[in-house]
Amino acid sequence: MNITFSAYIATSLDGYIARPNGGLDWLDNSTDKDSKEDYGYHDFMTTVDCLVMGRSTFEKVASFPEWPYQGKRVIVISKKMNQAPAHLHDRVEFFNGKVEQLVVELQSLGVRKVYVDGGFTIQSFINAGLLDEIIITQIPILIGKGISLFGDTKKDHKLKLLQSRKFDSGFVQSHYQFLPSSARFFD
Amino acid sequence: MNITFSAYIATSLDGYIARPNGGLDWLDNSTDKDSKEDYGYHDFMTTVDCLVMGRSTFEKVASFPEWPYQGKRVIVISKKMNQAPAHLHDRVEFFNGKVEQLVVELQSLGVRKVYVDGGFTIQSFINAGLLDEIIITQIPILIGKGISLFGDTKKDHKLKLLQSRKFDSGFVQSHYQFLPSSARFFD
Numbered sequence: 001m002n003i004t005f006s007a008y009i010a011t012s013l014d015g016y017i018a019r020p021n022g023g024l025d026w027l028d029n030s031t032d033k034d035s036k037e038d039y040g041y042h043d044f045m046t047t048v049d050c051l052v053m054g055r056s057t058f059e060k061v062a063s064f065p066e067w068p069y070q071g072k073r074v075i076v077i078s079k080k081m082n083q084a085p086a087h088l089h090d091r092v093e094f095f096n097g098k099v100e101q102l103v104v105e106l107q108s109l110g111v112r113k114v115y116v117d118g119g120f121t122i123q124s125f126i127n128a129g130l131l132d133e134i135i136i137t138q139i140p141i142l143i144g145k146g147i148s149l150f151g152d153t154k155k156d157h158k159l160k161l162l163q164s165r166k167f168d169s170g171f172v173q174s175h176y177q178f179l180p181s182s183a184r185f186f187d
Numbered sequence: 188m189n190i191t192f193s194a195y196i197a198t199s200l201d202g203y204i205a206r207p208n209g210g211l212d213w214l215d216n217s218t219d220k221d222s223k224e225d226y227g228y229h230d231f232m233t234t235v236d237c238l239v240m241g242r243s244t245f246e247k248v249a250s251f252p253e254w255p256y257q258g259k260r261v262i263v264i265s266k267k268m269n270q271a272p273a274h275l276h277d278r279v280e281f282f283n284g285k286v287e288q289l290v291v292e293l294q295s296l297g298v299r300k301v302y303v304d305g306g307f308t309i310q311s312f313i314n315a316g317l318l319d320e321i322i323i324t325q326i327p328i329l330i331g332k333g334i335s336l337f338g339d340t341k342k343d344h345k346l347k348l349l350q351s352r353k354f355d356s357g358f359v360q361s362h363y364q365f366l367p368s369s370a371r372f373f374d
Contacts, residue, residue, distance in 0.1 A: 013323075013337075013346065013363070014202060014335075014336075014337040014340070015201060015202040026343060126329070136200075138361075140345065140346040140347060140348050140363055141343060141344065141345050141346065142313070142337055142340045142343065142344040142346070143340075143343055144337075144339050144340035144341055144342060144343065145339050148201075149201075150200075150201040150329055150331075152331050152332050153201070153329045153330075153331035154331055155331060156213060156328060156329065156330055156331065157328065157329040158327065158328050159200065159327040159328065159329070159357070160327065160357060161327050161353060161357035161358075161359065163353075164351065164353040164359045166348060166350075166351040166361075170346070170347060170348035171348075172348065172351045172359065172361050174325075174353075174359050176200070176327055
């Protein structure tokens, strides 16, 4: 059975997903709140049955007024945290282990498409050769320093461009597939 | 009189222009030597009447069998070097000063469009608020570490996307204009 691990994330043009303190003001200020453009997010989410994220991404999402992942399995990878805030306790599961092990478990559960979110988690999947694809939306701003999307990947990873499109906002979204040298094969 | 400072450069998807040692093998291996596709380079060069580059970029170019900038003014910014190899002595000029001063000199010489090349030189122009536009060609590979295109820009720089196009090779080329908050005005 196939299982696909996908990241969908925005970066500054200089490759950061957040300021050093986690701030996203540069991203929020670049988006038009009145625009109906969602940069393919809804279409992407309809293909996803599971999310995997790190603790800090979870904490950000947990602070939203509404839980955005209704009906989807959500796994939080954390060494420290194993319990959600009371209002979310039946919404998330915690995992404290290696991503390779998580991948096997999700596959045995019949999960088909996993949204891998958060910088550290994405890096873990890439470095384990487990990320299948990434959709990067580049925001036309340089922020100079911050939390890098890719970090030090230790080795080269070649990708295949599947699609690239520009938006009126100046965002450029490119969809890449990781090539086999750096992907795992389950089948 | 208007003078425009433009960068035209390739980066890995993780934002590096070269490996830590300056290596470009990842770039050379990504291009099809038999392809006639030049990613807009020739068209760009026909608009350029002057190049400004750092010493290490110059040394790379100086090692080419043929001088590629025939008929164009070439300025090498260097604190250490003030003389070219004998076969190039009438091809380049050296400049040892601040980019702000160079900009004034080039303007007084009637230069119209300057190709700013090399990571350190591009960063100097950005940080001085003097770069007008940048054409970035992103290669679909992560190399993990290297010489960053932008480095620490110290402050935010907003850009406007003028054009973005994808190529059969998987390269994505985006043309950005620096917005006025970070650009200088001569006029």
